[in-house]
Amino acid sequence: MNIKEVAKRAKVSTATVSRTINDSEKVKPGTAARVRKAIEELNFYPNTHARTLVSGRSRMLGLIISDITNPFFPELVKSFEDQAVERGQEVIIGNTDYNPKRMAGCIRRMVERKVDGVAIMTSEADPALVTELTRRNIPTVFMDTGKTGPHSANIRIDYAQGIHEALQHLFVLNHRRIAFIAGPMNLESARMRRDAYLSGLKSRGLSESMVEKGDHRIEGGAMAMRSLLKLPQRPTAVITSNDLTAIGALGAILHAGLRVPEDISLIGFDDISFAHLTQPPLTTVILSRTQLAVTAFAALEALIRKDGPHADYSIPTHLVMRGSTRAI
């Protein structure tokens, strides 16, 4: 089943069939109708690989993420794919598993499949690996890291905004002893959150900072919280570097016979899907995956269409209030 058979049935040339498929203006409506009828009757679907071969455009995009089972990503993947499909593009996904070797493999696959562009949505993108992309002038969008160039753009995430909103919220609620459970300090994004906490404290004249180290996982959050509870003057509120940390902290607080938010207010970061399933529902900072996906897709499209110099893309983060904070 190919364009030739359609042409035969519609009694036109293959060129006319091709033009009809591609909505070229230069086909007489009557002819186009005949062609469309033949397509319908033969149940013809054009072969995308042949189209790619001749046009040079694959209508496929690459999306590289750390790990689809990390609750941060599914929503991002979904919005990105939805937009792509809407525009007739396919998406191929690469899981790096936080592993540079796998990242290299992902990039290779993208190149082999001749993707029209790739969005690298992991914060640990190694510049060396990415040269494979830039060398071939494949449009690339980065998150957090990566420099803007003729074929690449960068999306900055404004972690500080959300932390400042969280701090302000607690401040209004009369909290003054506010602690922070940080993430792994080798992560740029974790450092940015901690720094935002520190600077926010200072700008409000709160000299006394309490930073405990976590690991962005539940166990680390619980352990850090236990340390915080042992302090002679324990905090009245705690902000954590991510939601898993907050869930761990929540468990530790409950286990110590205290309650949230009655005894301690707690704020997470990320708004993973479970955040509103905790008891009480977690007040947290949301980084909209949808917005991130939309921005990444738009940036990629602009790069592909060579829309001139690109704006500096930036994604805000915002506090979402639920049940784990209360005034004192």
Added chain:
Amino acid sequence: MNIKEVAKRAKVSTATVSRTINDSEKVKPGTAARVRKAIEELNFYPNTHARTLVSGRSRMLGLIISDITNPFFPELVKSFEDQAVERGQEVIIGNTDYNPKRMAGCIRRMVERKVDGVAIMTSEADPALVTELTRRNIPTVFMDTGKTGPHSANIRIDYAQGIHEALQHLFVLNHRRIAFIAGPMNLESARMRRDAYLSGLKSRGLSESMVEKGDHRIEGGAMAMRSLLKLPQRPTAVITSNDLTAIGALGAILHAGLRVPEDISLIGFDDISFAHLTQPPLTTVILSRTQLAVTAFAALEALIRKDGPHADYSIPTHLVMRGSTRAI
């Protein structure tokens, strides 16, 4: 950058380059080495679309799921992709959003991209839509639904096994008043779970069944649990049709001033990732997504390689004991 330039640099014909790439036996080691060196130096990646065009095999598989943001799927997607990539295959994903129109769109995309096979991992696959696949003899694997044919296989999920294990576990713990919160009765899989509960009760000589209707969501679970608590003789244990239902039920129990598992034992179904984060961690029935992915992939490969008649694939479900059950 193409095979021709490689041929020129290696001073061989394009046919020899092709043979080398495809690990044909018929290339003298020395020649192959020269070709490989040229490939390396030129940083050549073969164009998969050209390969597909001539060979008819795209080395792409389709994976159709309901919704990647449903916590059931990410793990499934990941294992499926991992296996595919390991074998040099790419995966394209289709989200149906439980919507037949979108399902049709997904199938169309799969056909256009000439996938070598597709795994339909949604339980609501409409046979009418799937004809597009069978008509083209595209190997297809179904879950729960769908008939086995020369180009298709079916994977049966043994929901009853897990329910029976849950019942047995409670029975050993001396529970006799065991209730069940069901899911939407238009879902085949929900009916199977409820029926397994009923038959398990009967086979143990427990005449008194308590079935309350839920909706597979938190709110429905909470509401059903409230009804159960109003019963003159409330149950000592509750099995739910899925984990979200259990989470809702847990909230209702706590809200009524009772405790889990001290006052009521609770068992979920699915083992979503949040299940072990609840307080207490939820005892539940696990349906291994990894196992499902592995089976689906193997079934698809068998179909593609035409490995003769296929075994009847079946996936078990098993109880995983955590903290929400206790003896009375």
Added chain:
DNA sequence: CTGTTAGCGCTTTCAG
């Protein structure tokens, strides 16, 4: 408006 035709980059006979 429509048809003819030359490739896109690769694989695969068929000769040598």
Added chain:
DNA sequence: CTGAAAGCGCTAACAG
């Protein structure tokens, strides 16, 4: 063992 050449299905000049 290696090369020449015929396509795979489609698009894009170039003619008409």
